[in-house]
Amino acid sequence: MIKVKNIQFGYAAKPVLKDITLSINQGSFCGIVGPNGSGKTTLLNLITGQLQAASGNISIKGRDIGSYKIEELARHIAVMPQNMDIKFPYTCLEIVGMGRTPYKTRLQGLTDQDVAIIENAMRLTDTLDFAGRLVTELSGGERQRVLFAKALAQQPEVLFLDEAFSNMDIYYSIKCLNLLKELCVQQGLTVVSIIHDLNLVSTFCSEAVVLKAGQLVKYGQASAVLDPELIGEVFHIKVVRAGETGLAVLSNL
């Protein structure tokens, strides 16, 4: 689904990513972990075409990312950022409805099918009750659910998330991650997500990428990558195995 080959990227001569190569298959749920400033968001921005790599190749569905038109790419991938500053009081329905933009021609209203897709996305994220409310009046976690509904309404084949559930309470972040996992397994959705909580990565992700200082430390099956020793070394913390897949961080550094 996604192939990244030897990419380099830097801001003003300071390298941010060095020679990253990885390949993500359809249907996988890939978690990206790493310390602050390790290049996670930059990697995501490169794969989604927001930034251009200094060298190397990135392809989605076998085609170079640069060969897609913007409106064409939006029918294949959706991106959900961590923070979105919404300045104008749109209703939640209007926000989720924007997810249908890549499939519409201008001045054409929402079709019945569009409305059905929107309704389904809002039901899955428990946001139907917000439909008529203003998005500017919601709490941070509620707003993230609405934006998640928008991303689902976009019906992407690959969904990119940058700490997109960070403000949700634990109930909803687990609920949304479960939903993503289901979509991966049942409908072949591919998810690439930056997640800070290592236990959530080990519980929900099929694969994991560990970045440190712009370099790929390890990439592979989540259970293999999230090795206590490796994670402890990357983050400079003490980690022990807890249960079968979980990790427990010891508070005394």
Next chain:
Amino acid sequence: MSNGSLTALLQRKQAKVRLAGFVLLAAMVLFTLAAIGFGRADISMADAAAVIYGQLTGSPEAYAHINAAKMAIIWDIRLPRILAAIAVGGGLAVAGVVFQALLMNPLADSYTMGVSTGAAFGASVAIYLNIFTQGGLPVTLFAFGGAVATLLIVMSMARVGGYVSSANLVIAGIIVSSILSAAISMVKSLAGEQVSAIVSWLIGSLAAKSWEHVLYGWPLILAACFLCYYYAEDLNIVSLGDKEARSLGINASRLRTVLLAAGALITAVCVAIGGIIGFVGLIVPHMVRMLTGSDNKALIPLCGLTGGILLLTADTFGRSVGNIEIPVGVLTTLLGGPFFVYIFRMRNKTLG
């Protein structure tokens, strides 16, 4: 919520917008006819309607009973001025909506970008040259040139690596605008005792607007407004940020270039017709947004209508209330400024 509730919600919103549009359109027609009756010469609404009907359908018998002087006041003096007020008010309001969404700043309008200051500078130069050369330089054309030149300068300043960001546009607009303000002051001081010609043009007035202004103003403003309406949904998305726009398949940088040009065209025409008329582009979008929400697809036509009615009302008030005509630009800023402070405070309270 049950099944189909979203459809009901969408239909309710659409019905609300349609109703608002219908009421505003009816109000606009009514206000136009009523405004013809206001002023020193006494004219009834029926006479006004008869003249308009007769002229539009080419049947002079419809207004045969009205004497020629009255007829001239209705058709040649008041009606063009009223239509100019509607075009300028509606245009400024739509430009305000567009600039706010494009710059992701609810407090932006066409003045933020320095476009109107550019138009004013162009006009001042023309008036100044006319004073000393007795030449007949067209002031409106100079105003238009000033606006377009300013937009190009601001855009090229804001462009970094082929990309125009909203923050850069605001900063570049402020810089260029203050330089031009100083330049206008210089032209004024050079004009010496003739300064009043420039000042009175800058104040913003719709006095003595003729069919000539209506005939070039309406098509240009209407065409630019329709272009903005065509991109209304893209505008919604771009108002969430460039990254978001890209993720939904919209090239924010390109859209910004197209719609800034449309907004600047509207502003240039409005300033060329009526001089500097402040606050319409700021107040109208805020009022309408509070009533019908932020969707630009509804906002653009409703603001166009509301802005037109508002400026028409203000201008009619200004020309008929006292012995001396109050320029509409003074009126909108004098009343609009405090009113905006009120809206601003209300908004901050509800957000806080």
